[in-house]
Amino acid sequence: MIFTQLQLFFIFLINGLLIGLLFDFFRILRKAIKTADFITYIEDALFWVLTGLIILYSIFTYNNGEIRLFMFLAIILGILVYLTFISKIILSISLGIINVVKKIFCIVFHIIKIPFHFFIKLIRKVFLNPISFIIINISNYFTKYIKNFSNVLKKRKISNKFVKNTKN
Numbered sequence: 001m002i003f004t005q006l007q008l009f010f011i012f013l014i015n016g017l018l019i020g021l022l023f024d025f026f027r028i029l030r031k032a033i034k035t036a037d038f039i040t041y042i043e044d045a046l047f048w049v050l051t052g053l054i055i056l057y058s059i060f061t062y063n064n065g066e067i068r069l070f071m072f073l074a075i076i077l078g079i080l081v082y083l084t085f086i087s088k089i090i091l092s093i094s095l096g097i098i099n100v101v102k103k104i105f106c107i108v109f110h111i112i113k114i115p116f117h118f119f120i121k122l123i124r125k126v127f128l129n130p131i132s133f134i135i136i137n138i139s140n141y142f143t144k145y146i147k148n149f150s151n152v153l154k155k156r157k158i159s160n161k162f163v164k165n166t167k168n
């Protein structure tokens with residue numbers, strides 16, 4: 001009987017360690033990826049649902065649904081042990097790995113971006129620059145034409161006024 005309860009105590013101590021690891025998973029996720037407050041609330045709810053499922057699964061699997069005080073004490077002790085001794089190591093290793101992966105991804109993205117950047121410059125030089133040159137020249141031509149036309153109309157109005165004044 002004592003051996004069974006000691007065995008249950010260690011099972012729920014391991015549950016506490018797992019809950020601490022799950023907690024760190026969400027902390028690492030938050031530190032690695034900046035998220036909005038709404039997403040943080042969803043992550044918190046997901047953490048509590050998963051924690052509840054872990055505890056309920058263990059209670060029904062290992063103790064036939066019977067709840068004992070020492071199980072919750074073991075869970076709390078497991079979480080405290082994890083957060084005190086293991087959490088810092090897991091966080092530093094995980095964040096270090098994530099930072100290295102981010103740097104590698106940025107380097108690979110930069111290397112992949114170079115040919116595309118060259119291709120876009122080439123397309124601009126070959127296609128867009130001549131097209132824009134033609135459009136600018138056509139625009140300048142029509143602007144000059146419209147100015148000349150408006151000047152002619154102005155001169156005509158002035159000459160019409162002059163002709164009207166001389167007739168009277």
